[in-house]
Amino acid sequence: MTAAGAGRSTNPWIAVLLAWIFPGLGHAYLGRRRTAVVYALVVTLTFVLGMSFQGRLYTIEPGQPLSILATFAVFGAGLLNIAGRVLSETPGGNVLAVTYEYGCAYLLTAGLMNLLLMLDAYDLAVGRKA
Amino acid sequence: MKLLLALLPVDHFVIMTVYALLVSVFFAFLWRSERRERLVLFAKILGALVLGGLAVAWLMYPFPS
Numbered sequence: 590m591t592a593a594g595a596g597r598s599t600n601p602w603i604a605v606l607l608a609w610i611f612p613g614l615g616h617a618y619l620g621r622r623r624t625a626v627v628y629a630l631v632v633t634l635t636f637v638l639g640m641s642f643q644g645r646l647y648t649i650e651p652g653q654p655l656s657i658l659a660t661f662a663v664f665g666a667g668l669l670n671i672a673g674r675v676l677s678e679t680p681g682g683n684v685l686a687v688t689y690e691y692g693c694a695y696l697l698t699a700g701l702m703n704l705l706l707m708l709d710a711y712d713l714a715v716g717r718k719a
Numbered sequence: 720m721k722l723l724l725a726l727l728p729v730d731h732f733v734i735m736t737v738y739a740l741l742v743s744v745f746f747a748f749l750w751r752s753e754r755r756e757r758l759v760l761f762a763k764i765l766g767a768l769v770l771g772g773l774a775v776a777w778l779m780y781p782f783p784s
Binding site: 624627628631632634635638641642666687688691694695698702705710719 | 727734737738741742744746748749752765
């Protein structure tokens with residue numbers, strides 16, 4: 590559709606979808622390989638540390654409206670979130686762990702970072718950001 | 720996962736500093752495009768997060784848990 594920095598035709602929605610699937614993939618699609626690697630490393634490390642700290646991959650709970658926002662945030666991590674839920678023994682986290690709260694903060698941050706990357710990939714693809 | 724946890728000490732300050740490092744790198748790359756500008760923003764965010772965290776911890780010190 591529109592031309593990104595690489596000077597070739599790119600579809601902003603494909604960039605957004607790729608960015609959601611894995612951190613940095615949208616930027617790699619737009620030809621920004623170096624920043625894509627940095628984003629992939631930072632977001633993945635944040636997510637993996639969150640899982641290591643036995644944080645919680647939130648799900649929507651009745652009567653807990655904030656859990657909707659938290660679930661939206663962790664689902665922003667795309668495949669990392671899905672892989673975490675499938676592969677982890679305790680996707681709901683371990684409340685008794687000393688690092689539980691830190692883990693939750695890391696996981697939420699990883700998801701929110703990736704949501705920002707999706708918006709950034711869209712802006713780059715439509716030429717809104719230089 | 721457990722190996723990673725074993726490598727990283729369970730220490731409030733270390734966990735907070737690692738978090739600050741990751742967030743600083745992320746926003747430095749997201750918001751700036753020049754190398755020098757990125758370094759400056761990275762230092763600012765890192766300093767604000769770590770020093771801000773220490774300041775809040777110090778302010779909360781007198782309060783019982």
